[in-house]
Amino acid sequence: METRRVGRSGLRVSRIGLGTLTWGRDTDEHEAAEQLRALVDAGGTLVAAAASAGGEAEGLLGSLLGDDVARDEIVLALRVGARGPVSDRRGDGSRRAVLADLDASLARLRTDHVDLLLLEGAGGPGSAPVEESLAALADAQRSGRARYTGVAETGAWRTARASALAAAAGEPLVAVEAEHSLVARWADVDLLDAADAGGLGLIARSPLGGGVLTGKYRHALPADSRAASPHLVGVVEPHLDASARGVVEAVCTAADGLERAPLDVALAWAADRPGVAAALTGARTAAQLRGVLTGADLRLPEQIRRALDEVSAERLAVGRPRA
Template sequence: MEQRHLGRTGLRVSRLGLGTMTWSRDTDEHEATEQLRDFVDAGGTLVDTSASYADGGAEELLGSLLGDVVARDELVLCTKAGVRRTATGAVVDGSRGALLASLDGSLRRLGTDHVDLFLVQTPDPRTPLEETASALRLAVSSGRARYVGLANHAGWQVARAASLLEHDPGLAAVQAEYSLLQRGIEREVLLAAQALGTGVLAWSPLGRGVLTGKYRRTIPADSRAASPHLAGFVEPYLAHAGAAVVEAVATAAAGLDRAPLEVALAWLAGRPGIASAIVGARTADQLRGSLAAVDLELPRELRHALDEVSAPELGYPERF
């Protein structure tokens, strides 16, 4: 599998990353073991997790597999902090204390003394970005993280954080949702990242599963859209507005004799500034479908057609 530099850093990540959002909840130890083994055998290195996934359960499961299934130094481990569980539910907290305490907990669950990439999972409007940036700086200077970045932040926040971290340690990565069904980051975030030399990690590159084509006729009983805790996550992408994009992907796939998800991933891999597309699969069979896309390069005409059918609406001030 192709290895790409994360922005202007020396860190290299695999073209596809392995997401673990379902681990220990919908994906058990057996399936997780098979996923990790297949991913590494295919040349994958980037594994993405978070302290908030299954309330730390995903990190614990991943940590239990390190050493037995794959050596720690064969992986690029990325985890996230900034969403903590309380008695009344999840709370966004980007304060220095919360971020560093979360990182310490992640390291315990993962069974390692450092992560390769540490991200702030979501903006915290109650904490100054200067304080959040200071926590990222301390994570690196203390040796607990090698590189740092942001996830799900706006373009101005990316630019501001990059300024605050300009000299040490630098803003290595931005993680954001990006697919043929969600191209919102092209308005500002992607352009900011390119200008700053920050690498982009795309999550949900299959449009929350909709670009696989599985929902074209009905909702399968074993799909995320039928799951009590994930149905709301998928539902926005089942609207009629995205149907033309899904059909275009299916048509392109039929012409190439490939699966729709392979076309969707190949389109994303060819976008400028994208270091890795993070695929989250519930089962090993689903992951193998994504891994089949690593050798696919789309013809120029087909890429342009997909660009046009999925083009985001731009207005002032992006288009003046």
């Protein structure tokens, strides 16, 4: 698998990364171990530890590192600065919270450092002043607990401000993580420009729109699907409206023409956007992840890319974070 530099830093990550949001809840230890091994066997390196309320995903990932996959085989990313369920996370970027959350996560992950530490909602409503949060990131970096730092779920203006303040302090940020897919394109409006100006690479999460872009919700809502799950309904539901359905149909049409799966098309679109360092996708089972990785070699013809850009233009306003 292709690896890329994150922004203008020396950190390199795989084009496709693995999210662990379902680990410890919908994904058991056996499936998680198989997922991790499948990623590494495919040449993937980026793994994002999910900060679930009880730390289940982190604990499970930590139990696998060293036994199933060596710690130095992966680039480990972690988010701090916000707490609560996916649908209603609350910012707390205080120095106390950032460093306490980091240390607790490191203990669960059974490692002394993460490769990429991301501050969620930097300077947003309810959070600490961004200067305080950035000082905590810098402390984590100087102590060796974090190799690189960045932000997550932050609008363009706050991303640009955080990047400028960190650079002025001599501790530059290297990445911003945000939702980015054909059904959630707000990053195209101004975030990608802000990231480029600051030398940050975009980690595109949910490149399949919570599974909507695989086409599995075209005709019905399966009872065992993510959209029907209470803890993930907030992730999927925004992408089930009429304009999103039009995008899904276009993706399926393109997939038919290329003789590929719809998820291959959607993932290729997100992963190869200018400024994107990696597309971060998750799976409930190892079989699902292998399907994603098998199709990850696709590069979209320019004509199809332009057509998808046009048909998804209505989605430019979707996904913007509260911060």
